Amino acid sequence: MAQHTNSGNPNVDLAYRRKKNAEDMKHQVISFALMIFLTLVAFFAIGYDKFSPWFSVPFILLLAIVQVGFQLYYFMHMSHKGHELPALFLYSGVFVAFLTIWAFMTIVWW
Amino acid sequence: MSTVARKKSLIWDYLTTVDHKKIAILYLIAGGLFFIMGGIEALFIRIQLAVPNNDFVSAGLYNEILTMHGTTMIFLAAMPLVFAMMNAVVPIQIGARDVAFPFLNSLGFWLFFFGGLFLNLSWFLGGAPDAGWTSYASLSLESPGHGIDFYVLGLQISGLGTLIGGINFLVTIVNMRAPGMTYMRMPLFTWTTFVASALILFAFPPLTVGLIFLMMDRLFGGNFFDPALGGNTIIWEHLFWIFGHPEVYILVLPAFGIFSEIISTFSKKRLFGYSSMVFATVLIGFLGFMVWAHHMFTVGMGPIANAIFAVATMAIAVPTGIKIFNWLFTMWGGSIRFTTPMLYAVGFIPSFVMGGVTGVMNATAAADYQYHDSYFVVAHFHYVIVGGVVFALLAGAHYWWPKMFGKMLSEKLGKVTFWLFFIGFHLTFFIQHFLGLMGMPRRVFTYLPGQGWETGNLISTIGAFFMAAGTIVLLVNIVITTVKGKKAEADAWGDGRTLEWAVSSPAPEYNFAQTPLVRGLDALWVEKMEGKKGLTPAEPLGDIHMPNPSFLPFVISLGLFISALGFMYHNDHSWGLMVGIVGLLITFGAMFLRSVIDDHGYHIHKEEIIEAEKKGAKA
Numbered sequence: 001m002a003q004h005t006n007s008g009n010p011n012v013d014l015a016y017r018r019k020k021n022a023e024d025m026k027h028q029v030i031s032f033a034l035m036i037f038l039t040l041v042a043f044f045a046i047g048y049d050k051f052s053p054w055f056s057v058p059f060i061l062l063l064a065i066v067q068v069g070f071q072l073y074y075f076m077h078m079s080h081k082g083h084e085l086p087a088l089f090l091y092s093g094v095f096v097a098f099l100t101i102w103a104f105m106t107i108v109w110w
Numbered sequence: 111m112s113t114v115a116r117k118k119s120l121i122w123d124y125l126t127t128v129d130h131k132k133i134a135i136l137y138l139i140a141g142g143l144f145f146i147m148g149g150i151e152a153l154f155i156r157i158q159l160a161v162p163n164n165d166f167v168s169a170g171l172y173n174e175i176l177t178m179h180g181t182t183m184i185f186l187a188a189m190p191l192v193f194a195m196m197n198a199v200v201p202i203q204i205g206a207r208d209v210a211f212p213f214l215n216s217l218g219f220w221l222f223f224f225g226g227l228f229l230n231l232s233w234f235l236g237g238a239p240d241a242g243w244t245s246y247a248s249l250s251l252e253s254p255g256h257g258i259d260f261y262v263l264g265l266q267i268s269g270l271g272t273l274i275g276g277i278n279f280l281v282t283i284v285n286m287r288a289p290g291m292t293y294m295r296m297p298l299f300t301w302t303t304f305v306a307s308a309l310i311l312f313a314f315p316p317l318t319v320g321l322i323f324l325m326m327d328r329l330f331g332g333n334f335f336d337p338a339l340g341g342n343t344i345i346w347e348h349l350f351w352i353f354g355h356p357e358v359y360i361l362v363l364p365a366f367g368i369f370s371e372i373i374s375t376f377s378k379k380r381l382f383g384y385s386s387m388v389f390a391t392v393l394i395g396f397l398g399f400m401v402w403a404h405h406m407f408t409v410g411m412g413p414i415a416n417a418i419f420a421v422a423t424m425a426i427a428v429p430t431g432i433k434i435f436n437w438l439f440t441m442w443g444g445s446i447r448f449t450t451p452m453l454y455a456v457g458f459i460p461s462f463v464m465g466g467v468t469g470v471m472n473a474t475a476a477a478d479y480q481y482h483d484s485y486f487v488v489a490h491f492h493y494v495i496v497g498g499v500v501f502a503l504l505a506g507a508h509y510w511w512p513k514m515f516g517k518m519l520s521e522k523l524g525k526v527t528f529w530l531f532f533i534g535f536h537l538t539f540f541i542q543h544f545l546g547l548m549g550m551p552r553r554v555f556t557y558l559p560g561q562g563w564e565t566g567n568l569i570s571t572i573g574a575f576f577m578a579a580g581t582i583v584l585l586v587n588i589v590i591t592t593v594k595g596k597k598a599e600a601d602a603w604g605d606g607r608t609l610e611w612a613v614s615s616p617a618p619e620y621n622f623a624q625t626p627l628v629r630g631l632d633a634l635w636v637e638k639m640e641g642k643k644g645l646t647p648a649e650p651l652g653d654i655h656m657p658n659p660s661f662l663p664f665v666i667s668l669g670l671f672i673s674a675l676g677f678m679y680h681n682d683h684s685w686g687l688m689v690g691i692v693g694l695l696i697t698f699g700a701m702f703l704r705s706v707i708d709d710h711g712y713h714i715h716k717e718e719i720i721e722a723e724k725k726g727a728k729a
Contacts, residue, residue: 085284089308096312096399100352107415108348108403 031074038063126659128212129619133219134197134514138507140223141190147230148182149581151175153574156538160571162559172555173240174257178230180243181261184357185268186226188495191503192364193218193275196303198514200279202610203297205288205628207621210281212657213704218275220667225268228671232260242553244354247335247346251327256678262325263674267667269314269321276310279303288609289648290628294388297608297632298374298381301388302367305395306360312399313356320349329677344409351402359398362494363391365502366433369455372509373437375605376452377444380632383436390429390436397426407478416475423473430466434459449603450524454505457532458497465493468543483553486546492539504531504584511591512598516616519595523587527580534576541566541573607632612645620654623719651720653713660709662700669696 042060045051051059073079078087124132154175158166167175201209209215232238239261241250250258283304287296296304324346326332333339335346374381381387403411403419437459446452468490472478481487504527511519545566550557557563598615606612612634613621624647630636637645673693680686 089280089311092308093312099400103400103403103415104348107418108411 027074031070035067035070038067123659125664126216126661128208128216128657128659128663130197130201130209130212130215131514131617131619133215134194136219136223137190137194137197138514140219140226141187141194144182144186144226145191146581148179148187149578151179151182153578155179156571156574158555159557159567161568162557162564164556167555169555170237170240173242173553174238176553177239177242177245177257177261178233181229181239181265182226183495184243184361185265186222186229188361188499188503189272190219190222190226192306192361192499193222193272195299195364195368195503195506195510196275196279198510199610200300200303201282201286202513202613202617202621203300203608204283204286204291205609205622205626205633206282206286207625207654208657209278210286211278213660213663214274214278216660217663217666218271218278220663221271221274221670222268223271224667224671225264225266225271228267228674229260229264232257232264235260244347244350245324246343246350247324247327248343250324251335258324259328259678262321262328263678266318266321266325267670267674269317270670271667272310273314273318276307276314279307280311283307288622288625288628291633292628294385295628295631295633297367298370298384298387298391299364299367299608302363302370302391305391306363309356309360309363309395309398313353313360316349317353320346320353323349329681347406347409348402351405352399354405355402356395356398358494359394361499363394365499366391368502368506368509369437369458371608372451372455372505373440374632375509375603375607376447376449376455377441378447378605379440379444380607380635381436382439382442383432384631386432387436390432393429394426397422397429401426404473404475404478407475408482420473420475424470427466427470434463447605449508450519450521450528451505451509453525453528453532454501454508457528458501458505461493461497461501461532461535465490465497468493481546483551484546485542485550485552488552489539489542489546492542496535496539504528509603510610512602512615513610514616515592516598517591517595518598518602519591520587523583523590527584527587530576530580530583534573534578534580537573537576538570539573541569545570601634607635609633609645612637618722620656620714620719623654623723624651625649651716653715654719655711655713657711658709660704662704665700666697666704669693669698669700672696 042063045056045059048056072090077083124136127133127136154167155172158164158172197209197215201207229239235256237255237257239245239250239253239257241253241258241261245258245261250261283296283300323332323334327335327341333341335341335343337343370381370387401419401423403415404423407416407419437455441456448456468486472481472487472490481490508519508524511517545563546552548562548566550561550563550566557567600614601611602615603611609626609628610617612626622645626633626645627648629646634645670693673690673696676686676689676691676693678686680690
């Protein structure tokens with residue numbers, strides 16, 4: 001079925017697969033380097049005392065979201081085909097959680 | 111059949127089974143027993159309220175009975191009975207040989223069973239929980255004794271089982287569909303199971319969190335809900351209803367699915383507006399997460415919150431209305447057969463619509479200040495849960511009984527059950543709308559004469575006995591059928607449309623000798639219309655790989671049960687902590703064994719399958 005199209009099938013053209021794997025590897029290395037860089041930036045933002053917390057807290061949260069994206073799409077292969085359904089469930093879960101917290105923060109009186 | 115070679119005692123077979131059809135039977139029996147217990151509790155409630163100033167039970171005992179009635183019916187009767195239907199039917203409907211994780215399926219059942227057992231032990235160990243099925247924190251924290259602890263720990267264990275079951279069905283429906291069974295060819299019961307499982311996935315974690323908070327507060331010195339120490343008692347209400355409202359849809363969506371199958375089969379028509387049915391199901395599931403606070407209008411959230419949640423709630427009436435009209439249009443012009451399941455389906459439509467209408471009334475926040483905590487609300491949710499879910503479970507039990515047990519339930523007794531139950535249901539709950547409007551509060555153990563509530567309450571009690579009589583007739587029906595019922599055909603009702611009616615009744619343990627090729631919606635009907643006897647196979651006949659039975663799910667669940675008992679008493683007795691830890695060791699030990707033992711399952715060989723299929727064809 002469609003979910004298994006990215007599983008290893010030895011009959012598929014070997015040269016193509018090798019090229020694809022090399023490309024994947026390149027993406028992984030780049031995103032790994034970026035993630036280390038972003039982590040350093042986050043530490044710097046907190047450590048540098050000229051930045052007020054009003055800037056640095058939202059800033060590192062933004063970096064965290066980018067990191068989660070890298071993690072999911074490059075290291076856990078969500079960018080590949082056949083991950084539409086996990087993505088659907090993941091985003092529905094995020095949406096429901098977001099909606100609940102949003103409702104608490106805006107309209108619900110504690 | 112290969113079971114002949116692997117013969118073992120019936121009890122050991124069921125204790126260790128990982129077969130979805132046998133787990134369905136386990137769910138049916140356990141859920142049925144809890145349904146009867148909850149029903150007896152309901153009868154006690156109605157006897158106590160039959161006349162003013164009654165002293166059939168004391169006030170404290172009444173609170174316990176009322177709490178256990180609600181908790182039992184929702185968590186230990188309705189949920190497992192829904193799971194019984196899902197397990198019995200869904201894998202066969204999608205052309206699969208089992209669920210995706212047979213071991214987890216068994217674990218889910220045993221967790222539910224031990225959780226339910228634990229909850230009901232409270233009757234013998236110093237008193238049941240008495241803070242209502244919602245167990246609002248400020249009340250439940252004050253409750254003396256261990257009643258609430260039984261509630262918290264018992265629901266935590268059975269909730270784990272439900273979560274496991276839900277995830278299992280999600281994975282099964284995503285991955286195990288037969289070739290050609292696209293999403294938009296899935297029978298509606300499979301669709302509603304899919305959406306209900308997604309709701310379980312998202313709704314049960316908030317309950318788990320709430321129960322952990324309550325457990326911390328009651329047993330381990332926490333203060334999550336104690337305002338005097340910086341806690342907030344309202345958080346429980348939010349967490350409970352963020353779970354509690356989707357829970358209603360977890361129950362009622364599969365009920366919609368069951369009725370969609372029944373109405374289409376006995377109208378001999380394709381379901382009207384199939385794609386809009388699917389759309390409405392998904393939409394109801396989606397909206398179900400945005401309305402929880404309508405249970406809390408009188409908490410004091412303020413006019414903006416109340417207004418937004420009121421409008422969101424009313425929006426749910428739209429997809430539900432779509433469904434109602436689709437069922438009516440399915441019947442319109444159909445060749446209708448009034449079998450027992452069809453009677454329930456036809457009785458369900460007006461009953462459920464009444465529950466829906468009072469739901470919109472309750473959703474009107476300003477008016478809700480009048481209805482809140484009155485019998486009007488009691489009438490509303492019984493119309494939805496009994497008129498929707500219980501009717502569906504009874505209908506489904508009659509409809510799929512031949513598929514589960516291989517014998518047809520008596521139609522004559524089935525119709526007697528229906529009429530007794532249907533009349534009793536309306537007799538019991540219709541009058542309660544008016545009792546509520548006349549000011550009778552819910553959850554009171556008695557009332558004074560001279561307020562105009564006497565007649566209404568007496569009628570309501572009489573109705574409850576009609577429902578009890580209906581249930582007894584059903585039990586008699588089951589016994590008679592089991593002893594001397596006639597053997598059911600594969601297509602037991604003669605008009606089956608979906609895949610489960612293509613395999614023998616009861617289905618062989620491997621379900622399909624050859625995985626079928628699905629060529630359209632209502633796959634079996636498509637084949638029948640082309641004059642074919644069976645399904646088109648999608649694979650050659652070959653050996654079938656089966657999972658081995660396992661006793662470990664029982665042990666894992668038993669460990670948690672022992673552990674819960676220990677931790678509950680750890681403040682009173684020194685042995686408590688020890689027992690609690692030993693229980694956890696049993697659980698984790700069994701999980702460790704599961705991880706290290708290599709279990710490759712076994713094969714049913716081609717010759718055995720040919721043999722079994724020949725026997726099945728003759729019967």
